[in-house]
Amino acid sequence: MLINQLKTIINDPNLEKVETVQMLWSDYGEIARYFSPLNNKHFIIKHIDVPEDIEHPRGWNTPLSHQRKLNSYQIEKSFYQDYANLCPEACKVATPIASLVSDEQLVIVMEDLDYAGYFNRVVDADMKQIKSVIHWLANFHGYFFNHDGQGLWQQGCYWHLGTRPDELKAMAAGRLKDNASAIDQKLNDAKYKTLVHGDAKLANFCFSQDFNKVVGVDFQYIGSGVGVQDLAYFLGSCLDSKDLHLHHNELLEEYFSTLKLALKRYHRGVRAQQVINEWQGLYAFAWADFYRFLQGWSPSHFKINAYMHKQTDLALAQLQKAK
Incomplete structure (x- = not known):
């Protein structure tokens, strides 16, 4: 289960999900807030879990658009993994914590910007x-x-x-x-x-x-x-x-x-x-x-x-x- 993997990454067996912040475009997953009592910190988790039945609000649910979205999440993972920590304060981005990749899902763990001010x-x-x-x-x-x-x-x-x-x-x-x-x-x-x-x-x-x-x-x-x-x-x-x-x-x-x-x-x-x-x-x-x-x-x-x-x-x- 995702929660068990996240507990291991964040090193807190009591990690808990606080809320869903928003659903991703065409229900490709969600952005959620988690809290770690051990670290006394909130984290944002972007969880990409591709649905079997893909819907698009304007009907553009073609194989090409589907592959573009899948690629886009891999690109975002690469950005947070390889580029985010390079950004100076004048163009700050969320600090990346970790990422998980499997055939079924992709997860990006990052700092909670709400609690970073x-x-x-x-x-x-x-x-x-x-x-x-x-x-x-x-x-x-x-x-x-x-x-x-x-x-x-x-x-x-x-x-x-x-x-x-x-x-x-x-x-x-x-x-x-x-x-x-x-x-x-x-x-x-x-x-x-x-x-x-x-x-x-x-x-x-x-x-x-x-x-x-x-x-x-x-x-x-x-x-x-x-x-x-x-x-x-x-x-x-x-x-x-x-x-x-x-x-x-x-x-x-x-x-x-x-x-x-x-x-x-x-x-x-x-x-x-x-x-x-x-x-x-x-x-x-x-x-x-x-x-x-x-x-x-x-x-x-x-x-x-x-x-x-x-x-x-x-x-x-x-x-x-x-x-």
Whole structure:
């Protein structure tokens, strides 16, 4: 039984499950809180136990999507095992404790962020909270700049074209579908790469009491990419079209100024401005790439808005100009 294995790992025969924090996507398992009386500590256990009958809220329960999810949990285990302890305080993640792997299940044991002081979750973020996450992203991208990402996805982000042929096929005919490969290639051909979180939505960040510090969670789709892929996806997860237009310059300046400092701190030989120049030019392509996914996956999704349309039009115009 799982509980007996966990008692051995944590070295406490009285370890007990406190609560289920949340069920995983499509009922692939759960995230649960456990308490160890002997250590007087709480732990978070991510338990992947694949169901026999797989369901998906939007019907995308294909063999390809199933294998992608299985791979994603292995990737996350690799991240916590090989990368998490490398992260500096400016882009902190949960401290890994242990992991278990078998044919039937995968278990990741990590520190409980609630009891480490990161107990706030945000649904409707203000500018202070948004900038706290932007600082985390910029430092994460700066620290892992030019990293080979061994054991992680060769191409980060859960929506990237290579893993979404079903959604591409489902797209309505048009310029975006026609240019899907060109947009993907533009991002892949970037000279400057880093490790991207790959699912950097607001819900995947835990905040400190004063909201000045954050911790990123859920690293199933971490891999190689350009930082603005995370930035665009994050901003789209917490701002509507009006606020995206209103705060566009301010938030991009916040990200790139922080990235510049991070690159200088962690990689003194890197010409930070060259990285910034390239990634600024790819920001619109990051939006267009995610829009391509949404058009096939859920064409009426609430995240599709005028700002996304504008950025996509900018990317398509650049492609047309280059022909």
